[in-house]
Amino acid sequence: MEYALALVLLVAAVALVVSRPLRTAEAEEREHAGLRRELEAAKEAKYREIRDAELDRRTGKLAEADWRRIDRELRAEAVEILRRIDELD
Amino acid sequence: MAWLGSASLVAALLTALYAAGASLYGGIAGERRWVLSGRRAVYCMAALLALAMAVLEAAFIRSDFSFELVARNSSEATPAFYKVTAMWSSQEGSLLLWVFLLSVYSTVVLALLRNRLREIAPYATAVLSAIAVFFLALVVFAESPFTTLAAVPADGQGLNPLLRHPAMMIHPPLVYSGYVGFSIPFAFAIGALITRRTGAEWIQATRRYALIAWTFLGFGIMLGALWSYTELGWGGYWAWDPVENASLMPWLTGTAFIHSVMIQEKRGMLRRWNASLIAATFVLALLGTFLVRSGILDSIHAFGASTLGKPFLGFIAVVLVGSVALIASRWESLRSEGRIDSLMSREAVFAGNNLVLVGICFVVFWGTFFPLISEAVTGTESTVGPPWFNRYVTPLALVLVLLAAIGPLFAWRRMTARALRRAFLAPGALTLAALVAMLALTPAAESPTSLLMFSFVAFLLGVVVQEFSRGVSARRTMTGQGRLAALGGLVSRNRRRYGGYIVHSGIALLFLGVAASSAFVEQRDARLAPGESIRVGDYTLTYREPTARILDDRSGTGAPVTLGAAIEAEKDGKRFKLLPSRNYYGAPEPEEDAPFRGFFEGEATSEVDVRWGLVRDLWVAVQPDLGALEAPIAEADREFRDLPADAQGLLVAAIAERFRRAPSEVNVRVLVSPLIAWIWIGSGIAVLGALVALWPEGRRPLAGLYAARVGREAREPAPA
Numbered sequence: 001m002e003y004a005l006a007l008v009l010l011v012a013a014v015a016l017v018v019s020r021p022l023r024t025a026e027a028e029e030r031e032h033a034g035l036r037r038e039l040e041a042a043k044e045a046k047y048r049e050i051r052d053a054e055l056d057r058r059t060g061k062l063a064e065a066d067w068r069r070i071d072r073e074l075r076a077e078a079v080e081i082l083r084r085i086d087e088l089d
Numbered sequence: 090m091a092w093l094g095s096a097s098l099v100a101a102l103l104t105a106l107y108a109a110g111a112s113l114y115g116g117i118a119g120e121r122r123w124v125l126s127g128r129r130a131v132y133c134m135a136a137l138l139a140l141a142m143a144v145l146e147a148a149f150i151r152s153d154f155s156f157e158l159v160a161r162n163s164s165e166a167t168p169a170f171y172k173v174t175a176m177w178s179s180q181e182g183s184l185l186l187w188v189f190l191l192s193v194y195s196t197v198v199l200a201l202l203r204n205r206l207r208e209i210a211p212y213a214t215a216v217l218s219a220i221a222v223f224f225l226a227l228v229v230f231a232e233s234p235f236t237t238l239a240a241v242p243a244d245g246q247g248l249n250p251l252l253r254h255p256a257m258m259i260h261p262p263l264v265y266s267g268y269v270g271f272s273i274p275f276a277f278a279i280g281a282l283i284t285r286r287t288g289a290e291w292i293q294a295t296r297r298y299a300l301i302a303w304t305f306l307g308f309g310i311m312l313g314a315l316w317s318y319t320e321l322g323w324g325g326y327w328a329w330d331p332v333e334n335a336s337l338m339p340w341l342t343g344t345a346f347i348h349s350v351m352i353q354e355k356r357g358m359l360r361r362w363n364a365s366l367i368a369a370t371f372v373l374a375l376l377g378t379f380l381v382r383s384g385i386l387d388s389i390h391a392f393g394a395s396t397l398g399k400p401f402l403g404f405i406a407v408v409l410v411g412s413v414a415l416i417a418s419r420w421e422s423l424r425s426e427g428r429i430d431s432l433m434s435r436e437a438v439f440a441g442n443n444l445v446l447v448g449i450c451f452v453v454f455w456g457t458f459f460p461l462i463s464e465a466v467t468g469t470e471s472t473v474g475p476p477w478f479n480r481y482v483t484p485l486a487l488v489l490v491l492l493a494a495i496g497p498l499f500a501w502r503r504m505t506a507r508a509l510r511r512a513f514l515a516p517g518a519l520t521l522a523a524l525v526a527m528l529a530l531t532p533a534a535e536s537p538t539s540l541l542m543f544s545f546v547a548f549l550l551g552v553v554v555q556e557f558s559r560g561v562s563a564r565r566t567m568t569g570q571g572r573l574a575a576l577g578g579l580v581s582r583n584r585r586r587y588g589g590y591i592v593h594s595g596i597a598l599l600f601l602g603v604a605a606s607s608a609f610v611e612q613r614d615a616r617l618a619p620g621e622s623i624r625v626g627d628y629t630l631t632y633r634e635p636t637a638r639i640l641d642d643r644s645g646t647g648a649p650v651t652l653g654a655a656i657e658a659e660k661d662g663k664r665f666k667l668l669p670s671r672n673y674y675g676a677p678e679p680e681e682d683a684p685f686r687g688f689f690e691g692e693a694t695s696e697v698d699v700r701w702g703l704v705r706d707l708w709v710a711v712q713p714d715l716g717a718l719e720a721p722i723a724e725a726d727r728e729f730r731d732l733p734a735d736a737q738g739l740l741v742a743a744i745a746e747r748f749r750r751a752p753s754e755v756n757v758r759v760l761v762s763p764l765i766a767w768i769w770i771g772s773g774i775a776v777l778g779a780l781v782a783l784w785p786e787g788r789r790p791l792a793g794l795y796a797a798r799v800g801r802e803a804r805e806p807a808p809a
Contacts, residue, residue, distance in 0.1 A: 002092045002093075003092035003095060003096050006092060006093050006096035006097075007096040007099055007100060010096055010097060010100035010137060011100050011103060013133075014100060014103075014104050014107075014130065014133045014137070017129050017130075017132075017133050018104075018107065018111070018126045018127075018129045018130045018133060019126065020126075020129070021121075021122045021123075021125035021126045021129065022122050022123070022126055035207075037204035037205060038204060038205045038206070038207070041205055041293070041294075042290070042293075045293050045354075049354075049355065051582070051583070052501075052583070052586070053501070055560065055563065055583060055586075056500045056501070058563035058566070058567070059556070059559040059560060059563055060508055060511060060512065060559065061498070061499065061500035061504060061508060061512065062500045062501075062502075062504075063504075063505050063508065066500075066502060066503060070501070070502065
């Protein structure tokens, strides 16, 4: 009896929690914010790569010419991410 | 309260099923509402499993022997710490811990990534939930931790004495956290494959969890080794035992994975390799979970034979076949974006280290499963021992350390020969100096393999020091900071890179300890009478007298009887005392006419005494001669067999006192192991490095600085 009652109560509590998104428009509202955060994260990752390449140049591992080429590619990719972020505004 | 635990598990199973279904439907139909609902179901599953864990923990702490699991793995006399951690000494508790950790990982990951990877995440949620369904089905239908006893015993059987060691109680959650942690990148890899979004996004989002899993697993393995060194009484820390190997294999492929994903992030390469590697790592993690309790391979660490062989192997087969089929079906979309430009590049070194790591894993796999393979092929079960493993793993380990040393010297893509020469100069000179010093001042030349390893370790440490030094110089040039501030700034702004270097240093020191302690250990076994001495290395050890304690063992395990020896060690005129002993836990069901013999015929564990040192350890274990107790035990059983249980303790104390006063002989094993402490120190440094790499990077003004620069280039032509 205790077991059955506990199971019913627990399942009911879960049902209440998981059904909320199905009952509200919350999901749609989050769409826009979600995409922006995804792009912001991609931007941060690209900046990290740029910093990495710069550190390699400064510590003598990357020749100047190689660094300029890599840096140019990375910056172009970062610019593309910035453009996509701007498009959201 | 078992009813509440059982209800929680059933509710968690239903919730996991819903989470898998809702997430899958949401992903396929593009219905975000269902995706969100599925994610919430995962949170609920974690809460339900936390409730189940709490119910079971409470039962252990309260010594509620109506729980069959508590009666089997705990007792009134079990110390409180071991009561709390006794849950995972059983198969049922282990499985519950596994799925609980999975639910926690899943909750944290899905909450943190709730606005990222929106196409991949629903499928990853479904995969994580499906894994949870499997484990929950096991604990609900096959191995319930909430089974109750109709007749409640007055006391429990107590915890397996071998497990009464602090390291062994923390070891299972750590190893499981490692195993379970790899399910996160695995699930997102499957999600990426299903959605054909096989770029670096899933890696960038989940690599942190792969590193967390790697750190937990590595730390857990080292605690297991420490337990073996201090508890098992044979003097070693690694025996190439099947269960040890089972935990090492996913760690090796996991190590390969956290290196090779960098190539995919930086260069868009090795996509097929990375997907395969994380699938293999997860399969090996499942295999590791299974092997420790399967009983299919003989192991000193296998605590009980499982009844779950078929479902476990079936699940492993489904994961393996499903992953291979999915990777094969996405073969074209997993094509690399680029190629390795030069062998003188970091990606080439990383690719090399991946091959070596997978090679070591293959050797370990072959050696571990050789008994089954040989039986299948020849009908006769054959085993391979440590010499076989050492023959193949040692050269591969040498190459691995060398690659770990030279990797940081290279830049991505390519490096000029001139820059490379410059990078090699200082570490090379340091290695040469170390080599000369070792040849002149130590016996290292007696073991060429060890000498090579010491040289590579010196080279690696030289490279790391150089990397830090160059980085600090570059930062000082940029910012004008002092050395310490520049070092802090350098590490905090490049945590992954410099944390990685610290990890490499730790692993190098670990290899130093392994090589030195394996090649130059001095060991002696002897039988000594009181007053007799033996010489081991520079130490002279004299057996002074027997020791005996009742309910007072030095490790606080709750052992009823502890018998040992007082040994005086002397080196360079300095004397100190060692007190190795053996704990006797008593037979669970002693014979009725021999209750006192029962006190000495149950499990016994070695309590070694170690004089720890940075240069060498002195390790001593003893095996007391119980022959001296034969007469008093027989007399007690004959004269006092009907004594009430609470009075028996007094007589056992008297028997132990007689042992202490009798001049009995003792078998001793003594080891003098050089540099063995560096295995544990190196492991600690590696964990520290991993924490540095894992520490979250805050959003710094530097991002704004780069944003300005990148923004400027958006308006201007890129530099030529």
